Amino acid sequence: MSALGAFAGAMLGSGLFLVARGVLGRRPALEVRVLPYIRDLPHMARQPLVGTRPAGPFRAVFGPVLSAAAGSVERVLGGSASIRRRLERTGLELTVREFRVEQVMWGLVGFAVTAAVTLVVALQAPSRTLPLLVLCVVAFAFGVLLRENRLTAQATERERRLMVEFPTVAELLALAVGAGEGPVAALDRVAVRCRGEMAGEIGRVLADVRTGTPVAAALDAWAARSGLPAVARFAEAMAVAVDRGTPLAAVLHAQAADAREAGRRALIESGARREVVMMVPVVFLVLPVTVLFAFWPGVVGLQLVSP
Structure with a gap:
């Protein structure tokens, strides 16, 4: 019951935080208030206005929180130039900030899945709550890093x-x-x-x-x-x-x-790598089975004739 009460309290606190954030954060940003009046300037005409993209209900409610979390991930991980370069290599029409938001969402998915398992286990064994909470944090970090690894894999596949x-x-x-x-x-x-x-x-x-x-x-x-x-x-x-x-x-x-x-040259190099990979089942599967079939009858015969 204590774990269930803690979960309900956490949900209530999160709801109150979102309500307070929505009430106190209604003032638009400076660039949103200023850019419409300087749109005719040459150096500003090519820049999209911040906040002009239509936002769905999810982004409207959780957008500021996700943006703040994306900024925290950017400060912790860094490497915005590398991310921008990989986004160009992948051909994705995303900014670094939007990619960071995706990283946060992947981390939240990992956190939610782990938290669901944690809640079930904590109801049966309350003493394991603290290690499971640490596991939830690790799952969030794993989701964030997994999205970056996925970006690298996408860039490699496209190349x-x-x-x-x-x-x-x-x-x-x-x-x-x-x-x-x-x-x-x-x-x-x-x-x-x-x-x-x-x-x-x-x-x-x-x-x-x-x-x-x-x-x-x-x-x-x-x-x-x-x-x-x-x-x-x-x-x-x-x-x-x-x-x-x-x-x-x-x-x-x-x-x-x-x-x-x-x-x-790339085809020859790929063939050479595949040749090495093809040796793995031969060495670790076929060869041991062959040796086993060759020596096992002799071992059995020695056991039969030995006193």
């Missing part, structure tokens, strides 16, 4: 797909430019004909060009945000060729040949 698509896309660009099309027209043709991650990256380059960015600058931005050396070299070579007026077809053919060679 793998990019490397698979890159040689074909580079060859198509070389063929389009060799047929007489300009760089922007060739990029547009490949983006329309292809599907996948490389087509999305080329679409971002075309979007930058169509909004007024020079072609060389858009290609340089692609090289800067790419996490793959081969793709970065390809974009930089295109940018240099466009900027200096050198023959683009020869450059693209050379880059396509380099991309095919890089893909071949």
Whole structure:
């Protein structure tokens, strides 16, 4: 009963805290009150207004608490530059603060699951309440770190797909430019004909060009945000060729040949790693069973003939 009373008290305290936070925190932030009056300034016109995104009931109630928790996670973990870089490599349209909020939500899910198990165990053994509460905190931290690990895995998987698509896309660009099309027209043709991650990256380059960015600058931005050396070299070579007026077809053919060679090397390296992995079941499963079948009859025979 003591554990049940503590749980009810915690829920009541949380509700009162949310009500007080909602009553005392109704005053809008400074940027929300000021930005609508300076929207016509050039350096502010491209920035989205804070608080203009429509919020659902969950975000409206728990948004300030989640934002404060995200700020605490940012201060504890740090590494916002690394997070921003991985978000760009993954292609997610998220800010660092939004990603931190997702980390907090993953941690809360882990905390809730562990807390449910903790409540059941605490009702049967109240003496284990304190270690189980520590376990809940550990589960929250595990959820936060698991979301960051998931981001790294997403970035790695996307880069793998990019490397698979890159040689074909580079060859198509070389063929389009060799047929007489300009760089922007060739990029547009490949983006329309292809599907996948490389087509999305080329679409971002075309979007930058169509909004007024020079072609060389858009290609340089692609090289800067790419996490793959081969793709970065390809974009930089295109940018240099466009900027200096050198023959683009020869450059693209050379880059396509380099991309095919890089893909071949990656395939050979992957095969070598798979060969080592394939030896694991042979060494730890097949070989012991073979040795067992070879020596077990002799051991049994020795036991039968021994006095």
